[in-house]
Amino acid sequence: MPDSWAAVATGCYDTTPTGHGRCVCWPTSPSIAAWASKRGWEWAPAGGPTLTVLYLTEQGSRLSRDGHCLVVSREGEVMARVPAGLVEQVVVFGNISITTPALTYLLRHGVDCVFLSQDGHYFGRLVSGASRFGLLRQAQYRALSDEGLRLQVARGIVCGKLDNYLHYLALWNADPADLTVLREMRTRAAESLDVATLRGLEGLATAAYFAVLRSLVPRYLAFLRRNKRPPKDPVNSMLSLGYTLLAYVCWSAVEQVGLDVFGGFLHATVYSRPSLALDLIEELRTLVDDFVLQAVRQGEYGWPDFQVRDGGVFLSDEARKRYLRAFQERVLERQIPHPSQHAPVAVRRALELQARQVADIVLGRERAYRAIALWASRR
Numbered sequence: 265m266p267d268s269w270a271a272v273a274t275g276c277y278d279t280t281p282t283g284h285g286r287c288v289c290w291p292t293s294p295s296i297a298a299w300a301s302k303r304g305w306e307w308a309p310a311g312g313p314t315l316t317v318l319y320l321t322e323q324g325s326r327l328s329r330d331g332h333c334l335v336v337s338r339e340g341e342v343m344a345r346v347p348a349g350l351v352e353q354v355v356v357f358g359n360i361s362i363t364t365p366a367l368t369y370l371l372r373h374g375v376d377c378v379f380l381s382q383d384g385h386y387f388g389r390l391v392s393g394a395s396r397f398g399l400l401r402q403a404q405y406r407a408l409s410d411e412g413l414r415l416q417v418a419r420g421i422v423c424g425k426l427d428n429y430l431h432y433l434a435l436w437n438a439d440p441a442d443l444t445v446l447r448e449m450r451t452r453a454a455e456s457l458d459v460a461t462l463r464g465l466e467g468l469a470t471a472a473y474f475a476v477l478r479s480l481v482p483r484y485l486a487f488l489r490r491n492k493r494p495p496k497d498p499v500n501s502m503l504s505l506g507y508t509l510l511a512y513v514c515w516s517a518v519e520q521v522g523l524d525v526f527g528g529f530l531h532a533t534v535y536s537r538p539s540l541a542l543d544l545i546e547e548l549r550t551l552v553d554d555f556v557l558q559a560v561r562q563g564e565y566g567w568p569d570f571q572v573r574d575g576g577v578f579l580s581d582e583a584r585k586r587y588l589r590a591f592q593e594r595v596l597e598r599q600i601p602h603p604s605q606h607a608p609v610a611v612r613r614a615l616e617l618q619a620r621q622v623a624d625i626v627l628g629r630e631r632a633y634r635a636i637a638l639w640a641s642r643r
């Protein structure tokens with residue numbers, strides 16, 4: 265069995281499976297349960313194997329159900345058999361079909377299923393039933409109508425993000441003079457009196473951050489500034505995909521808690537925009553930045569791993585498979601500090617805890633939003 269479900273889903277598999285109970289495991293792993301248990305995620309039932317994400321990237325493949333397994337196949341050849349009970353989310357890239365029995369299983373068991381283009385552009389998601397959290401969502405809508413409370417939460421999010429920007433750049437020994445604008449924006453954000461002004465300050469701070477970050481990127485990658493839709497260089501391409509993946513993991517965490525993902529405090533409410541998920545990933549964006557920066561500085565990705573088309577730069581199929589495996593292990597499974605926990609938790613768990621914190625705020629159980637300080641303890 266490969267090192268991650270991302271590898272299984274993208275076709276990096278051993279063609280000689282051996283039976284393991286009602287499912288199949290690959291001879292390179294002692295057992296699926298043993299592999300899963302060492303991941304340390306905290307969403308799983310106590311004592312049981314942990315849950316993970318199934319990425320489907322092999323174009324023309326099909327996801328079906330066989331008993332208690334989800335089966336990935338192409339042209340009649342079985343590529344992988346995954347224990348259905350270990351999957352909490354399925355992410356579909358491009359031209360991949362899912363059979364009705366598999367869709368029914370996902371719906372009945374509340375397994376989140378996200379559909380993206382081959383390049384990672386969001387199409388939609390599979391949702392099972394209506395929300396059971398009516399009272400919580402009523403409280404959320406009231407909170408969003410309270411300008412003072414909305415500003416307080418948004419300010420906590422932005423200040424936490426800018427603190428992480430400053431601490432992360434300090435780890436790279438950035439010249440303090442280069443951080444002047446960023447520090448000024450942080451000070452003004454803490455004193456901002458409305459959300460619109462806060463958004464403007466956050467935008468200026470982000471531009472100042474990337475102006476410093478670009479000096480850390482190898483010059484031949486032509487990373488001059490942050491751009492997207494489409495990304496114009498390899499670094500922007502990797503950043504955009506990473507932010508997208510993190511946002512959809514956060515979307516699932518928000519829905520698990522019972523909040524309306526479309527009602528955000530910082531991001532404006534726009535049709536089909538998951539504003540609350542975008543709010544909550546702001547303070548964690550430097551995790552994606554660090555993943556991408558470390559990868560390109562170590563030579564893991566270069567121009568040969570990308571395709572230039574449709575006015576943008578995109579990962580090749582093989583490079584995307586490597587990216588997804590690495591993202592799963594280095595970002596989603598990374599252990600980070602959380603203000604409510606004594607020990608570090610996985611990123612997935614941290615997003616859930618942040619969503620629960622927002623729920624407590626709208627219900628009046630907590631007063632202030634506490635952001636995650638990612639890098640301060642490492643200085």
